[in-house]
Amino acid sequence: DAGVIQSPRHEVTEMGQEVTLRCKPISGHDYLFWYRQTMMRGLELLIYFNNNVPIDDSGMPEDRFSAKMPNASFSTLKIQPSEPRDSAVYFCASSLRGQGDRNEQFFGPGTRLTVL
Amino acid sequence: DAKTTQPNSMESNEEEPVHLPCNHSTISGTDYIHWYRQLPSQGPEYVIHGLTSNVNNRMASLAIAEDRKSSTLILHRATLRDAAVYYCTPSGGSQGNLIFGKGTKLSVKP
Numbered sequence: 439d440a441g442v443i444q445s446p447r448h449e450v451t452e453m454g455q456e457v458t459l460r461c462k463p464i465s466g467h468d469y470l471f472w473y474r475q476t477m478m479r480g481l482e483l484l485i486y487f488n489n490n491v492p493i494d495d496s497g498m499p500e501d502r503f504s505a506k507m508p509n510a511s512f513s514t515l516k517i518q519p520s521e522p523r524d525s526a527v528y529f530c531a532s533s534l535r536g537q538g539d540r541n542e543q544f545f546g547p548g549t550r551l552t553v554l
Numbered sequence: 555d556a557k558t559t560q561p562n563s564m565e566s567n568e569e570e571p572v573h574l575p576c577n578h579s580t581i582s583g584t585d586y587i588h589w590y591r592q593l594p595s596q597g598p599e600y601v602i603h604g605l606t607s608n609v610n611n612r613m614a615s616l617a618i619a620e621d622r623k624s625s626t627l628i629l630h631r632a633t634l635r636d637a638a639v640y641y642c643t644p645s646g647g648s649q650g651n652l653i654f655g656k657g658t659k660l661s662v663k664p
Contacts, residue, residue: 473654480656541603545596
């Protein structure tokens, strides 16, 4: 398996533009997580899905952020409009329920977003 | 959610053991303690987890205090490839959220 795939790996955009980050989870996994990492705030959970259904989006910073999971093999995180303070590395992770208490999440390589 | 406290950074020499502490005094009775690490320019990866008993796997050992308010990740022989940020994160249940703090940045000197 190729692991969790994220695209693009780097994104540079201007303030006000729409940004879409993409994630392909590991095949067969039923949980998908979106995280954001900055120097100031560390690694924060934004939202997670179970079987394509959003379960907890309490970490989404504001209405400019939205996430979808139209099917088991694809998810997007959209920022519209983007602001410089959104600059961060965004990680997608997936996991499989049924591994008991192991709760191992597999992370993608991340998307480094820079908003000018 | 349980709050964790870890040293900001630690240093080790190659081939020597490393003990990475974590304080999680507000952990609930059902929370597992997970450890992840993040190598430079990569996403975090799972290291080990436990509930009450000490645990060993091929990567590391986890020592959990009897009162569960703290734990220690033990790397038996640090290598240069172990240089990373190490996070301890309590989580509830099989799909409990992982709450990552700032972690401990481990440097390994040759």
